[in-house]
Amino acid sequence: MTQIRLRFYEELNDFITPALRKVEIVHVFFRKASIKDIIESFGVPHTEVELILVNGISVNFAYTVKDGDRISVYPKFESFDITPILRLRPKPLRLPKFVIDANLGRLTRYLRLLGFDCLYSNAYDDATVATISSEKNRIVLTRDRRLLQRKIITHGYFVREVTPKLQVKEVLKRFDLYRLITPFTRCMHCNGILENIEKQQIKEHLKPLTKMHYDNFLVCSGCKQIYWQGSHYKRAKQLIDEFMQISG
Template sequence: MTQACFRFHGALERFLAPAHRGRAVWVECASVASAKHQIEALGIPHTEVGLLLINGQAATLTQRLREGDQVVVHPAMAIARDEKRPGDLPIAPPRFVADAHLGALARRLRMAGFDTLYDNAYADPALAELANREARFLLTRDRELLKRRQVVQGCYIHALRPEAQLGELFERLALRHWVAPFTRCLTCNAELQPVALEQVSERIPIRVRDRHQAFLHCPACDKLFWEGSHWRAMRERLALLGA
């Protein structure tokens, strides 16, 4: 066996047993244990790890632990709390797949314009494989799901309420820079297309035709959308998030 000293910072402490929070902890590790193996054994999915220091030097999760190592772990993408400039951002907006318990969050992400897959019939292995194959962030409140080897990008969602979950994700991934409201179907995630009132007038209630001129059509599931009260509510939510 090997002993190493671990110190976790920020949101990572929420995953730890109470006795391990707020202080350095000496842990017995297998002689061939990697940093990833031991961090996950302590309850923290590898997707939640950002800066990893071993004996003061930047390290990777695959690094083997040695006797007396001093391991310091910071949360993933904590830098997103600071103001990001456009040049610091990835070249494309992040894409997501949400697990069965995050349907309301998936709907809000779609409303904000983010490509978000969701199906409450997805099994855990399929979710992990889909996230890996399509380079999507896997969103879940199941830490064991995020520990799967196939998962490269993921976010454990701490909040319980959908609005708070959306705010948490906006902060962590600086999503406000990518917002494109009402460009995706809330039901099936396909990109919406503008459609003339004349083409869909028979499908629109009279009271809506009298009040709205702009309509959007989903080419995948054939649904129609217009700027009703739920759109205004979403714009207010996004404004509160700085988008």
């Protein structure tokens, strides 16, 4: 029999039973287990964890838990750098790129509107999302904590909000993305890069009123969707302004 004392800090408590939140948990088990196994047995995805201290010493996910261990588990630190202690990730993702599960289509479109690289398909199953994340070094965004428990996923985030607009604000704040916003640079439909194109090259694809009133156009390098500053542009600009309002 092995007995340990364990405590989860800050937003990691979102994942565990209310009675166990923000208190020291006495946990007993009867088999050899890694610290990763113990943490995820409480429903906390390993991708949400940034620092683990065992008896005051930083360890990684491979650490084998021992009888009498006192364990503290912390989420991502926003306000100070803990690199001198230990980061569980091999290295941070400098330019955030996402793969988004099939239930977050509207969030995907909004993030693309803001210029972020988001792979998405409503045909992606969990295995596909996990493989893309691992092979292409992309952050998983999901509301499925079981997906984030897949071992090959090292960068992932469980989106707490349910409403798409609030999800966008949550992701922007969680990953500190405000300075990286580049609106109208990525196709909302396929994620391709938008490029300037001469009106003459596409005029046969334009409706008469569009051809008459607009001169500046963008085209998606992937699906060839054409964009211009019509009535939809004003609505999109209002959305962008709303998203860029940083809340406390």
